[in-house]
Amino acid sequence: MTGHVAVRRFPTLTVSTPRAHIRPLVAADVAAVRDVFADKLTRRWLPLPAQGSIDPHAWCTEMAQERRDSGNGDHYGVVRREDDRVVGCLWTKRTDWGCRVTEVSYAMAPDARGYGLTAEAVDAVAIALILEHGFQRVELRVAPGNTASRRVAEKAGFTYEGLLRNAGVAQGGRVDLELWSFVAADLR
Template structure:
């Protein structure tokens, strides 16, 4: 036995909370996704080489399918239940099947910020990944100056674990990343 783990297709994830649905993205979501990723505050914290480089149609279709098929993650929409409007995106990445660990990232449209929807969606996704899909750990990495993102993971019940020095990049250059986790024991 070499310890190798076969590449698995990332599981289909759909969850509902009192105020939101989290579901896989489709090509019909591209305009709303472009709005979410086109926001200046969101762009400030995304690891993109330059603003406006998210191809929303590709993100919702081909890129999501490639990530799912490779087993590394998936792309999801956060849909507000009151008006059935896509107001955010979640995506999973860096999945380690041997350890049953994945990382979640998120972006929320400006008009939906400050109402707890992001925390509700991240919490529901983490719980579903653990309870329904057998993950042991869900991580979030946050640049230290990104206070709104830190509030989301705190409200979603994640625990701060430490700082990865010079581990990421944003529009302003290289940054440290805070590591936050949600594990199966947190459900008890």
């Protein structure tokens, strides 16, 4: 059949950097994921209703499995090497297999912020997706007021492309989103 792309299972991804190991989340990560998503500053920028929350057990198990099996993405833990602790989460979503494009999002524990670890992890995942799994484009979407996330995009080597008006939800309401990208040509 022409014009149809078969649904693919999202590839297993494990990446190491000098300071972190990024791997799929497992049930043993529930407590760490709960702490990451419970942080007030993190919650400010999550696409949740004002009083909404993420079920950390489902996030690490059935939601991650469902996302992988559907081909839409995956959920990863960022494990800090110095203490072997999960200090953050990365997740891929909105995968378009025909165009070989996916979006990456992230959340880090408060004690892991401000050291460049998030940018290091996002950069490593984007490079692995392009070099090892044939993606052509990895996107980030950032609410304009989220300056820390904008710095992550810049430090990870992403390029700002423009503003998507009224394209997301944060703090329980509609927000514009900045679109950032990392493409295969950026590796040359």
